[in-house]
Amino acid sequence: MLRREGWKDNHKRVHRLYKLEGLSLRHCRPRRSRSARRRQPQMIATTPNELWGMDFVSDALFDGRRFRSLTVVDHFTHECLDIVVDQSLRGEHVAEAMARLVAQRGKPAAIKVDNGSEFAGKVMDRWAYENGVELDFSRRGTPTDNALVESFNGRLRQECLNEHWFLSLEDARSKIAAWRRFYNEDRPHSALAWKTPAEFAREYGSQANSQAP
Numbered sequence: 001m002l003r004r005e006g007w008k009d010n011h012k013r014v015h016r017l018y019k020l021e022g023l024s025l026r027h028c029r030p031r032r033s034r035s036a037r038r039r040q041p042q043m044i045a046t047t048p049n050e051l052w053g054m055d056f057v058s059d060a061l062f063d064g065r066r067f068r069s070l071t072v073v074d075h076f077t078h079e080c081l082d083i084v085v086d087q088s089l090r091g092e093h094v095a096e097a098m099a100r101l102v103a104q105r106g107k108p109a110a111i112k113v114d115n116g117s118e119f120a121g122k123v124m125d126r127w128a129y130e131n132g133v134e135l136d137f138s139r140r141g142t143p144t145d146n147a148l149v150e151s152f153n154g155r156l157r158q159e160c161l162n163e164h165w166f167l168s169l170e171d172a173r174s175k176i177a178a179w180r181r182f183y184n185e186d187r188p189h190s191a192l193a194w195k196t197p198a199e200f201a202r203e204y205g206s207q208a209n210s211q212a213p
Contacts, residue, residue: 045076053149091123110134
């Protein structure tokens with residue numbers, strides 16, 4: 001981010017200032033267990049809009065009232081496609097959000113989800129069947145099966161939810177939507193060669209169009 005803004009300081013000076021300010025340290029890499037070698041092959045996205053992932057994040061307003069956010073991420077471009085914020089999100093709300101996204105972007109081949117009732121219930125099962133979309137459920141007790149969304153939700157909590165007081169549900173929607181725009185359009189991603197998700201998606205689309213017969 002600093003380099004994109006024109007700062008010339010090297011990583012050693014940035015790291016020293018980072019520690020002096022008492023900012024959060026980098027996350028430790030988890031140790032790989034032997035069982036990781038025996039995991040089943042996971043579906044991998046090779047084009048945009050092929051594989052989505054979604055999950056929930058919970059937080060509270062200033063007065064203690066809880067709300068939930070449904071996050072949806074494209075596994076190939078790492079774009080955050082939507083964050084739906086409400087006090088109660090059930091299976092029908094998830095299906096409505098998916099219908100809106102499909103109308104905007106077209107339908108994916110599959111969506112990675114956990115085994116929560118909102119995803120495994122009859123409403124989403126019917127929506128997936130009628131739209132020809134596979135729901136790729138994580139193994140129970142294995143959140144790493146949907147690691148991209150888990151990582152995204154961690155960034156959302158660290159950079160947005162923990163940084164703001166939300167005075168109302170509308171205030172929460174506004175601030176979370178602003179962070180989503182920042183994440184897609186301004187925040188570079190190491191897995192995308194330090195491009196933003198929006199930049200990566202545009203460049204991939206341009207390359208695909210130039211290679212088309």
